[in-house]
Amino acid sequence: MAEDIANSGTLPDSVDTRLPPKDAPLLRIDAVEKRFGGFVAVDELSLEIRTGEFFALLGPSGCGKTTLLRMLAGFESPDRGRILLNGQDIAAVLPHQRPVNMMFQNYALFPHLSVAGNIAFGLKRAGLPGAEIADRVAEMVALVKLEGLEKRRPDQLSGGQQQRVALARALARRPQLLLLDEPLAALDKKLRESTQLELMALQRRLGTTFVIVTHDQEEAMTMADRIGVMESGRLEQVATPRQLYEAPVSRWVAEFVGDINIFEGTVEARDGGRLTIATRDAGAIVAAAPRQPGETTRICVAIRPEKVRLSRRGPVADAVEIGAINRLEGVVTDVSYLGGLTGYTVKLDDGALVRASMANIARLDIDSYAAGQRVVAWFSPDDCVVLER
Amino acid sequence: MSARRIFTRPARIAVLAPYLWMALFFLVPFGFVVKISLSQTAIAQPPYLPVFDLAAGWSAIKAAFVALSLDNFRLLVSDNLYVLSCLRSVIVASVSTAILLAIGYPIAYGMARLPKSWQPLAMMLVIVPFWTSFLIRIYAWINILQHDGLLNKILLALHVVAAPVVWLSTDTAMFVGIVYSYLPFMILPLYATLAKLQPSLLEAAADLGASPRRAFWLVTFPLSLPGVGAGVLLCFIPIVGEFVIPDLLAGSDSIMIGQTLWLEFFTNRDWPVASALAVVLLALLLLPLLIYERLQRRQLEGAQ
Amino acid sequence: MAARASRLTRFNIAALALGFAFLYLPIVILVIYSFNASKLVTVWGGWSLRWYGDFFNDQAMLAAAWMSLRVALVSATAATLLGTLAAVALSRGGHFRGRTLFSGMLYAPLVMPEVITGLSLLLLFVALDAERGFWTVTIAHTTLTMCFVAVVVQSRLGSLDRSLEEAAMDLGCDPVRAFFAATVPLIWPAVAAGWMLACALSLDDLVIASFTTGPGSATLPIRIYSEVRLGVKPEINAICTLIIGVVTLVIVAASLASKLSSARGESAAPL
Numbered sequence: 016m017a018e019d020i021a022n023s024g025t026l027p028d029s030v031d032t033r034l035p036p037k038d039a040p041l042l043r044i045d046a047v048e049k050r051f052g053g054f055v056a057v058d059e060l061s062l063e064i065r066t067g068e069f070f071a072l073l074g075p076s077g078c079g080k081t082t083l084l085r086m087l088a089g090f091e092s093p094d095r096g097r098i099l100l101n102g103q104d105i106a107a108v109l110p111h112q113r114p115v116n117m118m119f120q121n122y123a124l125f126p127h128l129s130v131a132g133n134i135a136f137g138l139k140r141a142g143l144p145g146a147e148i149a150d151r152v153a154e155m156v157a158l159v160k161l162e163g164l165e166k167r168r169p170d171q172l173s174g175g176q177q178q179r180v181a182l183a184r185a186l187a188r189r190p191q192l193l194l195l196d197e198p199l200a201a202l203d204k205k206l207r208e209s210t211q212l213e214l215m216a217l218q219r220r221l222g223t224t225f226v227i228v229t230h231d232q233e234e235a236m237t238m239a240d241r242i243g244v245m246e247s248g249r250l251e252q253v254a255t256p257r258q259l260y261e262a263p264v265s266r267w268v269a270e271f272v273g274d275i276n277i278f279e280g281t282v283e284a285r286d287g288g289r290l291t292i293a294t295r296d297a298g299a300i301v302a303a304a305p306r307q308p309g310e311t312t313r314i315c316v317a318i319r320p321e322k323v324r325l326s327r328r329g330p331v332a333d334a335v336e337i338g339a340i341n342r343l344e345g346v347v348t349d350v351s352y353l354g355g356l357t358g359y360t361v362k363l364d365d366g367a368l369v370r371a372s373m374a375n376i377a378r379l380d381i382d383s384y385a386a387g388q389r390v391v392a393w394f395s396p397d398d399c400v401v402l403e404r
Numbered sequence: 405m406s407a408r409r410i411f412t413r414p415a416r417i418a419v420l421a422p423y424l425w426m427a428l429f430f431l432v433p434f435g436f437v438v439k440i441s442l443s444q445t446a447i448a449q450p451p452y453l454p455v456f457d458l459a460a461g462w463s464a465i466k467a468a469f470v471a472l473s474l475d476n477f478r479l480l481v482s483d484n485l486y487v488l489s490c491l492r493s494v495i496v497a498s499v500s501t502a503i504l505l506a507i508g509y510p511i512a513y514g515m516a517r518l519p520k521s522w523q524p525l526a527m528m529l530v531i532v533p534f535w536t537s538f539l540i541r542i543y544a545w546i547n548i549l550q551h552d553g554l555l556n557k558i559l560l561a562l563h564v565v566a567a568p569v570v571w572l573s574t575d576t577a578m579f580v581g582i583v584y585s586y587l588p589f590m591i592l593p594l595y596a597t598l599a600k601l602q603p604s605l606l607e608a609a610a611d612l613g614a615s616p617r618r619a620f621w622l623v624t625f626p627l628s629l630p631g632v633g634a635g636v637l638l639c640f641i642p643i644v645g646e647f648v649i650p651d652l653l654a655g656s657d658s659i660m661i662g663q664t665l666w667l668e669f670f671t672n673r674d675w676p677v678a679s680a681l682a683v684v685l686l687a688l689l690l691l692p693l694l695i696y697e698r699l700q701r702r703q704l705e706g707a708q
Numbered sequence: 709m710a711a712r713a714s715r716l717t718r719f720n721i722a723a724l725a726l727g728f729a730f731l732y733l734p735i736v737i738l739v740i741y742s743f744n745a746s747k748l749v750t751v752w753g754g755w756s757l758r759w760y761g762d763f764f765n766d767q768a769m770l771a772a773a774w775m776s777l778r779v780a781l782v783s784a785t786a787a788t789l790l791g792t793l794a795a796v797a798l799s800r801g802g803h804f805r806g807r808t809l810f811s812g813m814l815y816a817p818l819v820m821p822e823v824i825t826g827l828s829l830l831l832l833f834v835a836l837d838a839e840r841g842f843w844t845v846t847i848a849h850t851t852l853t854m855c856f857v858a859v860v861v862q863s864r865l866g867s868l869d870r871s872l873e874e875a876a877m878d879l880g881c882d883p884v885r886a887f888f889a890a891t892v893p894l895i896w897p898a899v900a901a902g903w904m905l906a907c908a909l910s911l912d913d914l915v916i917a918s919f920t921t922g923p924g925s926a927t928l929p930i931r932i933y934s935e936v937r938l939g940v941k942p943e944i945n946a947i948c949t950l951i952i953g954v955v956t957l958v959i960v961a962a963s964l965a966s967k968l969s970s971a972r973g974e975s976a977a978p979l
Contacts, residue, residue: 088874088878089877089878090874090877109877109882109883110874110877110878111877111878111879111880111881111882111886115878116878116879117874117875117878119871119874119875120871121869121871123869123871123872123874123875124875125872125875125876125889125890125893126894127893127894136876136879136889137878137879137880140879140880140881140885141880184875184879185878185879188879188880412800412801412802412804413883414800414883414884414887415796415797415800415801415802415804416797416801416804418793418796418797418801419793419794419797419798419801419804419810421789421790421793422790422791422793422794422797422810422814422854422858423794423797423806423810425790425850425851425854426794426810426813426814426851426854427813429829429832429847429848429850429851430813430816430817430825430828430851431813432832433828433829433831433832434828436828436831436832436835437824437827437828437831440831450834507727507730510719510720510723510727511723511724511727511728513720513723514716514719514720514721514723514724514727515724517715517716517717517720518716518724524963526724528959528963529728529731529732530731531959532955532956532959533731533732533735535905535908535955535958535959536735536951536952536955536956537911537912537929537948537951538912539912539914539929539932539933539936540735540738540932540948540951540952541734541735542936543738543932543936543940543944543948544734544735544737544738544948545734546936546940547734547737547738547741547940547945548734548737550940554737584730584731584734587727587730587731588731591727637819638818638819641819641820641821642819642820642821642822644821645820645821645822645823645824646821647821647822647823647915648914648915648933652936652937662821662823665823665827666823669827669919670918675831678827679827679831682823682824682827682828685821685823685824686824689820689821693816693819693820696815696819697811697812697815697816700811700815700818700859701811701815703863704798704799704859704862704863704866705798705799705866
């Protein structure tokens with residue numbers, strides 16, 4: 016299968032027009048709505064997912080991401096809208112007739128079947144001949160590195176092994192689309208991190224389109240090609256991890272993904288690509304404005320903590336080159352040492368609290384600050400994100 | 405359509421057979437009970453009048469309807485025997501249920517506090533007597549309680565009493581029999597709720613300054629109330645209509661409604677009065693039955 | 709320090725000891741006296757099996773036992789089928805029309821005084837002009853015991869993880885096959901327990917059988933009851949001991965079976 020993808024990549028587009036081009040959407044979700052009683056779980060949501068993509072649906076619990084995933088699997092059907100897989104509306108197709116498989120959050124391994132029995136389950140339903148089933152099971156067992164455990168029952172496996180069985184079982188039918196519902200939530204942190212990398216490698220090797228649901232932003236950022244951030248049944252933003260982090264489109268996304276300082280204020284002056292913003296509690300801040308915030312003057316400026324630098328005497332030479340530098344003076348109130356980073360909270364003279372995080376690049380604390388120390392927090396206008404309030 | 409509903413259609417086909425069965429053999433028979441409770445006794449086969457005969461045509465059925473009357477119920481109200489047996493049934497059931505709760509709660513509580521690995525065994529020990537015939541269990545007590553039975557022998561040997569005490573055919577014997585027979589029905593629902601309680605709740609109560617005794621009354625007992633309710637209903641309802649235990653263990657000077665019904669039916673062959681008694685008994689139990697049904701439904705379907 | 713949950717107080721131990729003594733002493737005494745050689749029930753005359761011999765020569769008693777056994781096997785099997793279907797409908801059927809009535813009809817017989825159930829069924833059989841005997845008792849017992857089966861199976865179905873069925877569908881089963889592939893293997897201990905419970909209830913029942921049986925087809929409890937009314941007889945002790953022995957064997961076997969199957973997921977409901 017991985018070979019197929021590799022080959023198709025080298026073919027000119029004109030050779031076989033029946034094959035969808037690599038970037039064609041495998042899945043199109045078109046104004047889908049789902050209500051439970053009066054509660055709108057998914058609200059007129061539209062989304063396209065491309066073939067071979069690793070897509071993450073990220074959101075807080077109750078945002079509708081699991082409902083959306085279950086609609087893709089066929090366990091729920093939309094009240095309105097269409098779900099197109101390869102151009103075909105599958106909204107009314109029952110789960111067992113879809114070329115889609117799901118890895119369940121609690122794995123849902125059949126406790127009465129062995130590892131091999133679980134993996135073979137879907138293959139038997141597909142009516143494959145016995146020999147082929149055996150081959151495919153062996154292939155899957157090797158794929159998820161469970162050799163030697165074929166005869167075990169699920170309750171004789173560790174959490175990580177169960178997770179692999181669930182993955183192998185869902186992949187065995189070679190689905191066009193694999194859905195993963197919080198697949199790593201039950202694993203401890205170390206195992207979760209290594210499994211993330213394995214999942215990515217596996218997805219790249221197989222070329223199968225993955226849609227993963229998670230509430231863990233680090234997990235989504237690590238694994239996904241693109242992330243859809245959901246809130247209250249709507250997609251707030253669909254973007255690559257980098258775009259999501261560096262160019263959030265709303266204050267909600269900015270605050271949900273990663274840590275950020277936000278200052279509310281009004282636009283005071285506009286000078287080419289620069290805005291001068293009068294903030295309520297942090298003085299004037301100059302920010303680059305790649306997208307004009309329209310007529311609204313009530314906006315907020317956001318800056319990630321790692322882009323805020325601290326110094327004793329103010330910006331040094333390279334900062335001066337940037338020109339209009341943001342210099343905010345205050346007192347360090349809180350220091351938290353996190354190993355790779357140290358987080359500082361600075362109370363500005365104008366009242367706002369600013370968080371800054373600095374990489375501990377040297378072993379000895381040559382460049383650290385103590386609580387009570389006066390500092391200057393400074394950052395470049397280009398690192399600021401201007402958002403509507 | 406939701407996931408739950410994918411199963412609905414096959415499940416609704418599955419319901420047909422049990423539904424029809426219960427309608428025919430549980431619901432419809434009540435119609436007959438009501439109808440015959442409104443009929444007259446007759447020396448005939450079947451021993452009541454009027455008999456509905458569909459073959460006799462519409463006018464005969466209409467005549468039969470006219471012949472129905474409330475006479476049997478008037479009889480029940482006017483005769484002290486019936487009123488007293490109703491009263492006795494309710495009193496016996498209330499007292500027995502109270503004793504059952506007082507005995508069953510400490511046992512269920514002790515079971516819930518056993519080490520986890522012992523609990524299934526304890527539960528099985530409670531269930532096993534329930535599986536053995538209740539007739540056998542009553543009979544076992546007759547063995548013990550009779551005039552020269554084991555209990556009297558022990559009491560005489562210990563010089564607690566000078567002469568054998570009459571145990572059989574007394575209310576004491578009946579209460580012993582009822583409590584003995586229904587104890588598993590009280591223990592099991594109590595145990596089920598008590599076993600589910602998080603031990604950390606009691607630890608939290610202790611941490612917040614409650615003595616073990618106060619923690620029990622402030623935390624454990626209120627949380628076990630659903631089990632108390634289930635156990636009380638599970639015992640009270642059938643005891644009101646109990647026949648065998650009072651028949652074998654209690655005296656014959658005052659009888660319960662189940663015994664009265666049995667007597668009217670088998671001894672006096674007065675089917676209409678027996679039916680009227682069944683209707684009264686059902687009316688008496690309607691409220692607890694409805695509450696029980698709700699509890700049961702919530703318990704079985706709450707998780708879904 | 710507060711007592712930890714697993715530590716028993718003296719009060720707990722006393723309650724358990726007295727409780728279990730109360731539950732078991734009468735049965736133990738009965739079993740011991742069944743081996744009493746003396747004709748007088750209350751006088752110990754040494755160990756003997758003579759009452760067991762009496763039972764196996766008592767044709768009427770044996771006929772009643774055979775009748776009870778047949779009724780129990782047939783009615784328990786029918787009740788298990790119907791009760792399991794009912795449980796599936798209630799736990800997977802959503803809100804179908806008449807659901808409340810149906811669940812009411814299923815739960816009410818669990819506590820309904822037997823005199824009412826027995827009388828009403830008899831009146832039905834009379835109205836239908838059915839010949840009373842084996843089949844009427846069997847139908848009556850099926851009606852009563854299917855409700856117990858339904859409750860046992862339904863509580864197991866309710867405790868099952870629904871995502872197992874969803875996983876089966878996701879892997880290519882239609883809903884019915886998903887039920888048989890993913891659910892049935894996990895509920896069969898409960899179904900088996902339901903069957904045994906139905907058997908035990910049927911073997912145990914006196915009141916309903918008294919109403920619904922006809923002349924000449926007494927069940928074992930009916931025979932025992934008429935003997936017990938006349939007073940204590942050593943032969944009854946022997947019969948009771950036999951019944952207790954059989955029941956205990958069945959329960960031990962059942963709990964072993966459920967222990968085996970509970971290695972896969974949750975343990976089966978023993979009741």
